[in-house]
Amino acid sequence: xxxxxxxxxxxxxxxxxxxxxxxxxxxxxxxxxxxxxxxxxxxxxxxxxxxxxxxxxxxxxxxxxxxxxxxxxxxxxxxxxxxxxxxxxxxxxxxxxxxxxxxxxxxxxxxxxxxxxxxxxxxxxxxxxxxxxxxxxxxxxxxxxxxxxxxxxxxxxxxxxxxxxxxxxxxxxxxxxxxxxxxxxxxxxxxxxxxxxxxxxxxxxxxxxxxxxxxxxxxxxxxxxxxxxxxxxxxxxxxxxxxxxxxxxxxxxxxxxxxxxxxxxxxxxxxxxxxxxxxxxxxxxxxxxxxxxxxxxxxxxxxxxxxxxxxxxxxxxxxxxxxxxxxxxxxxxxxxxxxxxxxxxxxxxxxxxxxxxxxxxxxxxxxxxxxxxxxxxxxxxxxxxxxxxxxxxxxxxxxxxxxxxxxxxxxxxxxxxxxxxxxxxxxxxxxxxxxxxxxxxxxxxxxxxxxxxxxxxxxxxxxxxxxxxxxxxxxxxxxxxxxxxxxxxxxxxxxxxxxxxxxxxxxxxxxxxxxxxxxxxxxxxxxxxxxxxxxxxxxxxxxxxxxxxxxxxxxxxxxxxxxxxxxxxxxxxxxxxxxxxxxxxxxxxxxxxxxxxxxxxxxxxxxxxxxxxxxxxxxxxxxxxxxxxxxxxxxxxxxxxxxxxxxxxxxxxxxxxxxxxxxxxxxxxxxxxxxxxxxxxxxxxxxxxxxxxxxxxxxxxxxxxxxxxxxxxxxxxxxxxxxxxxxxxxxxxx
Ligand code: NOJ
Numbered sequence: 151x152x153x154x155x156x157x158x159x160x161x162x163x164x165x166x167x168x169x170x171x172x173x174x175x176x177x178x179x180x181x182x183x184x185x186x187x188x189x190x191x192x193x194x195x196x197x198x199x200x201x202x203x204x205x206x207x208x209x210x211x212x213x214x215x216x217x218x219x220x221x222x223x224x225x226x227x228x229x230x231x232x233x234x235x236x237x238x239x240x241x242x243x244x245x246x247x248x249x250x251x252x253x254x255x256x257x258x259x260x261x262x263x264x265x266x267x268x269x270x271x272x273x274x275x276x277x278x279x280x281x282x283x284x285x286x287x288x289x290x291x292x293x294x295x296x297x298x299x300x301x302x303x304x305x306x307x308x309x310x311x312x313x314x315x316x317x318x319x320x321x322x323x324x325x326x327x328x329x330x331x332x333x334x335x336x337x338x339x340x341x342x343x344x345x346x347x348x349x350x351x352x353x354x355x356x357x358x359x360x361x362x363x364x365x366x367x368x369x370x371x372x373x374x375x376x377x378x379x380x381x382x383x384x385x386x387x388x389x390x391x392x393x394x395x396x397x398x399x400x401x402x403x404x405x406x407x408x409x410x411x412x413x414x415x416x417x418x419x420x421x422x423x424x425x426x427x428x429x430x431x432x433x434x435x436x437x438x439x440x441x442x443x444x445x446x447x448x449x450x451x452x453x454x455x456x457x458x459x460x461x462x463x464x465x466x467x468x469x470x471x472x473x474x475x476x477x478x479x480x481x482x483x484x485x486x487x488x489x490x491x492x493x494x495x496x497x498x499x500x501x502x503x504x505x506x507x508x509x510x511x512x513x514x515x516x517x518x519x520x521x522x523x524x525x526x527x528x529x530x531x532x533x534x535x536x537x538x539x540x541x542x543x544x545x546x547x548x549x550x551x552x553x554x555x556x557x558x559x560x561x562x563x564x565x566x567x568x569x570x571x572x573x574x575x576x577x578x579x580x581x582x583x584x585x586x587x588x589x590x591x592x593x594x595x596x597x598x599x600x601x602x603x604x605x606x607x608x609x610x611x612x613x614x615x616x617x618x619x620x621x622x623x624x625x626x627x628x629x630x631x632x633x634x635x636x637x638x639x640x641x642x643x644x645x646x647x648x649x650x651x652x653x654x655x656x657x658x659x660x661x662x663x664x665x666x667x668x669x670x671x672x673x674x675x676x677x678x679x680x681x682x683x684x685x686x687x688x689x690x691x692x693x694x695x696x697x698x699x700x701x702x703x704x705x706x707x708x709x710x711x712x713x714x715x716x717x718x719x720x721x722x723x724x725x726x727x728x729x730x731x732x733x734x735x736x737x738x739x740x741x742x743x744x745x746x747x748x749x750x751x752x753x754x755x756x757x758x759x760x761x762x763x764x765x766x767x768x769x770x771x772x773x774x775x776x777x778x779x780x781x782x783x784x785x786x787x788x789x790x791x792x793x794x795x796x797x798x799x800x801x802x803x804x805x806x807x808x809x810x811x812x813x814x815x816x817x818x819x820x821x822x823x824x825x826x827x828x829x830x831x832x833x834x835x836x837x838x839x840x841x842x843x844x845x846x847x848x849x850x851x852x853x854x855x856x857x858x859x860x861x862x863x864x865x866x867x868x869x870x871x872x873x874x875x876x877x878x879x880x881x882x883x884x
Contacts, residue, residue, distance in 0.1 A: 161495060247563055251560075307630055794825065
């Protein structure tokens with residue numbers, strides 16, 4: 151049957167009217183295509199589909215979407231079977247985890263958040279969409295918008311860090327980038343904010359663990375970036391694996407129906423995470439597979455990923471009346487509506503163009519952007535004696551297991567990167583040096599183990615050099631899904647290497663590779679210069695060389711706080727106030743650890759450039775902000791150094807008294823500005839009540855009148871605040 155040209159609604163309704171229950175349920179099933187799933191324990195044999203089976207299922211109208219198989223030719227064949235050989239001819243959505251690049255790999259999202267440039271994330275997401283749609287995809291499972299306040303959790307690498315305001319800005323930018331201006335364009339890629347919700351709040355930072363959370367924190371911290379993503383146009387959302395206060399997110403009616411549909415009027419499609427409906431049984435929230443299906447579907451999950459539970463149990467649940475036909479129709483409508491919205495019902499072969507796929511100029515055109523994004527994601531933590539930038543004629547020893555490594559460049563969740571184009575540290579540094587041979591390169595140790603003679607060779611190289619570039623950090627597989635850590639430190643073999651190299655007395659610049667904030671120790675912590683280089687993607691070596699030799703000034707700022715010690719986790723700057731703060735006036739009965747200060751070693755927002763930046767006082771244009779008024783806050787920012795730099799000027803607020811205990815500070819604005827040597831610029835932020843709003847004790851969302859502190863500062867731990875008072879609405883006493 152052909153899909154006639156009618157209005158979108160009429161077309162969807164006429165399709166729906168012709169569908170059997172099995173065909174309807176088919177639209178709600180998503181399976182990994184063509185690739186034998188890699189982990190048998192979470193992929194019962196019954197759910198494994200080989201190529202022939204997938205096509206058979208498509209032909210039978212039993213598949214709404216497929217994921218993680220790519221290629222225009224494969225996609226065309228699937229679509230041909232769907233359109234020409236299935237009874238209703240409904241095309242299949244082709245999805246994949248394309249998280250931070252396709253062939254060209256951009257920095258891990260956490261690293262890119264360090265740029266404090268949402269528009270950079272929009273541009274890299276756009277480039278990613280162009281490459282992904284050229285490989286035949288319609289839909290990506292990104293962005294991850296989980297707020298990660300505990301650095302033990304490995305999936306913080308996929309998001310934008312510990313802050314809500316920054317997280318919202320990046321969530322929106324990434325959605326805009328993936329989807330572009332026109333959803334029907336062949337290079338528009340559907341975005342999926344995930345994991346709904348509070349996945350970043352898993353207890354003890356252990357992936358898949360439980361979440362106990364207040365309603366206020368859930369709403370103000372963890373739900374906010376999803377709302378920002380929907381406001382930016384996201385049409386799909388993925389549920390989380392964790393439970394929230396005892397109810398699994400994937401069967402959570404409060405989240406999937408009351409908040410999403412009721413409060414936010416989200417019209418789009420809710421897809422489960424991988425077998426999350428099946429896992430309701432392991433959670434002990436469902437008695438058996440049928441019960442799990444009923445609970446997930448009834449809570450508001452439209453599409454089931456990989457378990458096959460909907461196909462197996464929904465028809466019987468509809469027949470028994472436990473699932474009303476109207477509810478099934480509504481879920482199918484949403485799937486068809488998304489297909490309609492991206493133009494798939496008009497052009498089933500959308501984004502399936504082998505010529506475009508073979509066009510090597512597409513990824514090649516993104517190399518400059520990958521280099522720029524990587525440069526701008528690097529954070530300079532420390533630069534004693536202005537050791538950086540290095541002179542190009544210095545004798546340099548590049549030491550460490552990441553020096554020539556090609557396997558730890560891309561970072562977690564990169565399934566399709568073109569490894570042949572990855573630039574190692576060694577290659578990037580050699581390319582930047584007139585005489586690349588003047589660079590001595592020594593591994594010193596393996597990622598997690600000593601190498602015979604490694605330390606001796608590293609020490610000899612350090613002794614013969616003016617400066618050591620020490621490339622140490624976490625192996626790539628320490629971050630990402632299921633990669634939780636208790637001690638967020640370097641592997642011991644690397645720490646031993648660092649100690650030996652530092653003992654030579656040759657100045658050390660640490661090039662840290664990491665997918666989370668780390669607790670730096672010993673010679674790494676005490677090195678005179680430290681660059682946080684995350685996992686920077688394809689252009690790693692060139693971008694690091696650009697910063698090391700001063701081709702550009704580092705302009706990244708920490709999106710996560712670096713602790714003194716792992717035991718401080720969860721450590722995040724915007725924590726609620728305690729009744730016994732760690733102030734000098736307090737006796738020993740105060741909130742404190744015996745071993746370490748409460749503060750971070752390097753706080754959220756921290757980062758240096760090659761200029762010397764000074765801030766003038768924060769000034770408010772008026773002492774009072776009317777309930778519906780606006781207030782401008784300003785400060786002068788100067789570069790008194792000898793080099794050009796970029797500064798991330800940050801606005802923080804603190805509500806002195808609240809009906810719920812308020813955070814000590816909260817980011818509410820930022821501007822990245824360029825400053826020439828000797829230049830001063832005034833930076834202004836406009837405030838209104840919306841920025842002061844939170845979930846109040848009575849559950850309503852608004853500001854509360856009273857006194858506020860406001861900082862314009864270079865980090866979450868710097869600066870002196872000014873004050874203003876938010877006046878009560880005219881009809882209400884203060
Ligand atoms: C599980 C992960 O939690 C999710 O982020 C990913 O999109 C799916 N698997 C699909 O691969």
